[in-house]
Amino acid sequence: MAKIIVLGAGVMGSAFAQLLADTGNQVFLVGTHLDQDIIDSVRADGTHPKLKVKLPENVRAFSYTQLEDIVDQHVRLIVFGVNSAGVDWAVARIGPLLKPQVPILMLTKGLAVQGHSLKILPQAVKEGLTQYGLSGIPLAAVGGPCIAGELAARRQSSVVIACPDTALLEWLLNLVDAPYYHARGSTDLMGVEVCAALKNFYTLAVGYASGQLEQRGKAPNGALMHNLAAGLFTQALAEIHYFVKILGGQIDSVFGLAGAGDLYVTCQAGRNGRMGKLLGTGLLYREAKSKHMPDDTIEGAELALVIGRTLKQLIDKGAIAQKAVPLTESIVEAVCDNQPLLIPWDRFYSKSKT
Amino acid sequence: MAKIIVLGAGVMGSAFAQLLADTGNQVFLVGTHLDQDIIDSVRADGTHPKLKVKLPENVRAFSYTQLEDIVDQHVRLIVFGVNSAGVDWAVARIGPLLKPQVPILMLTKGLAVQGHSLKILPQAVKEGLTQYGLSGIPLAAVGGPCIAGELAARRQSSVVIACPDTALLEWLLNLVDAPYYHARGSTDLMGVEVCAALKNFYTLAVGYASGQLEQRGKAPNGALMHNLAAGLFTQALAEIHYFVKILGGQIDSVFGLAGAGDLYVTCQAGRNGRMGKLLGTGLLYREAKSKHMPDDTIEGAELALVIGRTLKQLIDKGAIAQKAVPLTESIVEAVCDNQPLLIPWDRFYSKSKT
Numbered sequence: 228m229a230k231i232i233v234l235g236a237g238v239m240g241s242a243f244a245q246l247l248a249d250t251g252n253q254v255f256l257v258g259t260h261l262d263q264d265i266i267d268s269v270r271a272d273g274t275h276p277k278l279k280v281k282l283p284e285n286v287r288a289f290s291y292t293q294l295e296d297i298v299d300q301h302v303r304l305i306v307f308g309v310n311s312a313g314v315d316w317a318v319a320r321i322g323p324l325l326k327p328q329v330p331i332l333m334l335t336k337g338l339a340v341q342g343h344s345l346k347i348l349p350q351a352v353k354e355g356l357t358q359y360g361l362s363g364i365p366l367a368a369v370g371g372p373c374i375a376g377e378l379a380a381r382r383q384s385s386v387v388i389a390c391p392d393t394a395l396l397e398w399l400l401n402l403v404d405a406p407y408y409h410a411r412g413s414t415d416l417m418g419v420e421v422c423a424a425l426k427n428f429y430t431l432a433v434g435y436a437s438g439q440l441e442q443r444g445k446a447p448n449g450a451l452m453h454n455l456a457a458g459l460f461t462q463a464l465a466e467i468h469y470f471v472k473i474l475g476g477q478i479d480s481v482f483g484l485a486g487a488g489d490l491y492v493t494c495q496a497g498r499n500g501r502m503g504k505l506l507g508t509g510l511l512y513r514e515a516k517s518k519h520m521p522d523d524t525i526e527g528a529e530l531a532l533v534i535g536r537t538l539k540q541l542i543d544k545g546a547i548a549q550k551a552v553p554l555t556e557s558i559v560e561a562v563c564d565n566q567p568l569l570i571p572w573d574r575f576y577s578k579s580k581t
Numbered sequence: 582m583a584k585i586i587v588l589g590a591g592v593m594g595s596a597f598a599q600l601l602a603d604t605g606n607q608v609f610l611v612g613t614h615l616d617q618d619i620i621d622s623v624r625a626d627g628t629h630p631k632l633k634v635k636l637p638e639n640v641r642a643f644s645y646t647q648l649e650d651i652v653d654q655h656v657r658l659i660v661f662g663v664n665s666a667g668v669d670w671a672v673a674r675i676g677p678l679l680k681p682q683v684p685i686l687m688l689t690k691g692l693a694v695q696g697h698s699l700k701i702l703p704q705a706v707k708e709g710l711t712q713y714g715l716s717g718i719p720l721a722a723v724g725g726p727c728i729a730g731e732l733a734a735r736r737q738s739s740v741v742i743a744c745p746d747t748a749l750l751e752w753l754l755n756l757v758d759a760p761y762y763h764a765r766g767s768t769d770l771m772g773v774e775v776c777a778a779l780k781n782f783y784t785l786a787v788g789y790a791s792g793q794l795e796q797r798g799k800a801p802n803g804a805l806m807h808n809l810a811a812g813l814f815t816q817a818l819a820e821i822h823y824f825v826k827i828l829g830g831q832i833d834s835v836f837g838l839a840g841a842g843d844l845y846v847t848c849q850a851g852r853n854g855r856m857g858k859l860l861g862t863g864l865l866y867r868e869a870k871s872k873h874m875p876d877d878t879i880e881g882a883e884l885a886l887v888i889g890r891t892l893k894q895l896i897d898k899g900a901i902a903q904k905a906v907p908l909t910e911s912i913v914e915a916v917c918d919n920q921p922l923l924i925p926w927d928r929f930y931s932k933s934k935t
Contacts, residue, residue, distance in 0.1 A: 278802060279801070279802035279803065280801075280802050371812075371815075372807070372808050372811030372812060372815070373808055374804070374807055374808055376800075376802055376803065376804040377800070377804040377805065377806065377807065377808045377809075378808070379802060379804065380800030380801070380802050380804035382800060382804055382806055382808060382809060383806070383808060383809040383812065383924075383926070384808040384809070384812065385808065385811070385812030385815065385816075385929075409812060409926050409929065409930060410930070411929075411930040412930075446730075446731070446734030446736060447633070447634075447734070448632060448633035448634050448730055448733060448734050449633065449730065450728070450730040450731040450733065450734035450736055451731065451850070452731065452736055452737070453726070453728055453731065453846045453849045453850055454726050454727055454728055454731045454732070454736060454737060454738035454739065454846060455731075455736060455737040455738070456845070456846070456849070457726030457739070457838075457842045457843070457845045457846035457849070458726060458737065458738065458739030458763065458838070458842065460841070460842060460845045461725075461726070461739065461837060461838050461841055461842035461845070462739075464836055464841055465836075465837070468836070478832070481836065482815075482818055482819075482822070482835065482836040482841065483815060483819070484811075484812070484815050487814070487815055487818055487836065487841055488811045488812065488814060488815035489811070491810070491811045491814045491815070491845065492807045492808060492810070492811035495807045495810070495811070496805070496807055570737075572737070572763050575739075575763065575765075576763060576764070576765040576766075
């Protein structure tokens, strides 16, 4: 039984906390300043109000203000379950308290910009922790198709755990070995994290097909628009592959659970697909957001806003091959410049595509 | 304007005939003995009764008994649109009439067994044609996510045309260059055809998730089973990759339109997914077929019946690595041996997987 702290009591952090409890660990679920209602509810009777499940008794809930009291020498693992905007906050909370060599497992997905380059969140965390004199913290991440509500319901889920340190990887795989949780190991932290971050972004484009269908309706012969969605899905995978390649990840991650698998599940359900659908009806991003999804975090759009300007600069400099990322450019223009989402078919299939 | 013969007036052959007509060709749509009702209807007023569209005037319909009258020196291309069981029949019809050097474009998907090995249908056609003294017939094939009804409704579709002869490939890409049809070229005939054949087979497994969901219902917290479907989708892609690799195809095909794209679309709709769903509820294959889909051709199950025994032999001999194909084995056992479809999770993630 390991003592584990999960930082962030949103749906994924909490569902993962339950998994860790199911596999026999003592879990300290720590809410951020946004999670106080959740923490209060879990404390009262175990119920997580968003996941709509009763968490096991060996998940105990705390506020981030109590972190100092619970981070001690017995902690074996820190799990980051905050959202991507909360990573710096989490580093600032945990940095002063963390013992050297305690690994961090990232559930948080996203990319960060540093200077004129993109980096994965584990890199950002690693660099952030150096401010606290922590230079050797091992980092790992979870990728793959895992909707939090289904994990919370203990429904069969397949994931990939990425960690360059194979001994730690083995330990993590054993740590989460539950009958409903099928974890594969990978040492390709870069590839897994790039895939995990980008799937939300490209789901905006795959969702476009649903919007087009809503706008134009069934064809007189009853035909829908699955071909359109599948074409966009494939182009998304090709562009994810391009980014993984230039950032130094491995192709296996792209068409494994982290890439194809997670893109698949993200296209079947969720907020990014809903936003894509709105864009597919012809709405502009800002109108779609403010009128239809004002209170939702659209991770793919948030990512576009974080990396859009840098992407354009990298394309202008030739560091990213423009011909390799036509769909990426369309999504960035739709979200960052509030332009109609256009599908640049003629640019998808140039034979000299990198 | 090229004179083109499309052999087989089912949904895909006929939708493709319309595409060829739209791009300015003179199309002779030739029905098999199973297509006479279709041919009569198209002749009467252009209506294809299954596609529920009116075909353009430059698609003219014929019976196979008239082949002799229409195959002449002006024919520039033969398109095979028959189903996989009809390939030998089509070779026997066209073999005695075909002029040397007239290429054949395959829409028909499947694998054939020769001795103890698997081959793609273009290989089978090529070998079959040698009986008629035709040794140099160029062969090409269409893969990728393209539901026939959507193509017939002229909805955006993305495909890959595979042909080892790059000059012919270029000609074919130009031949089908319509605003709603986005064709990419590939020289990897083997990879594209293996992907195209196997996507139906593995969709039986991805459909299992829908059946499980129907049987077990939503979780109390509302959770569905998208994670399960995505895990199976990814495993399917991994096993397709294995087969493409050992048969000499290229990985690009696997996670391009022919592989990931076509598997995606096949999982969204269609008969293979419906059968998979029935298996996912716990029904055995024979009962599911006879009670629920007696009149449907389930291409993935048909393929299992054609190649199942050979697959088992190849696994026994070690020519196929058993650890690389756990899902394949489960599907073969479900269809060929009428066993319950089981998902062998523990076999998916062995780290030494080939």
